[in-house]
Amino acid sequence: MIFSLEDRVRRVADELAIRNVIALLARYADEGTLEDYGALFALDACWELPGARIRKGRADIVAGGAERRAAGVAGPDTHTRHLVSTVSVALDGDRAQAESYWQFYATTDSVPCLQSMGYYRDLFRLTAKGWRLHYRQVTLG
Structure with missing residues (x-):
């Protein structure tokens, strides 16, 4: 497939925007506000982690982040990254x-101390506010 210069520039800009969302999700999980963290998800997003309840919708995903912060396992002042x-x-x-x-x-x-590792499989959608995470499957190992 041959892309025009305009199409190639747009694709590079889109890819960089998606990479920034991935980076900001990690940063905001550690040090940002839950409002900023949540804003990176589509309203109907889904977040799956083995052994945890599936989170459906931005509000439920943010609630999960709040629970992790309340438990002291992630977020500001927990010395985690x-x-x-x-x-x-x-x-x-x-x-x-x-x-x-x-x-x-x-x-x-x-x-x-490395606590865990794995990989993310993410699906994104372009919205009026930019690229937003629509689905994240977290795999351990």
């Missing part, structure tokens, strides 16, 4: 799929 790497993005018009590896560290204020 989500690291995301090896990101690949496949665009398809106003939808996209991304896959990436993640690592979750604790005790980052002293000797960081």
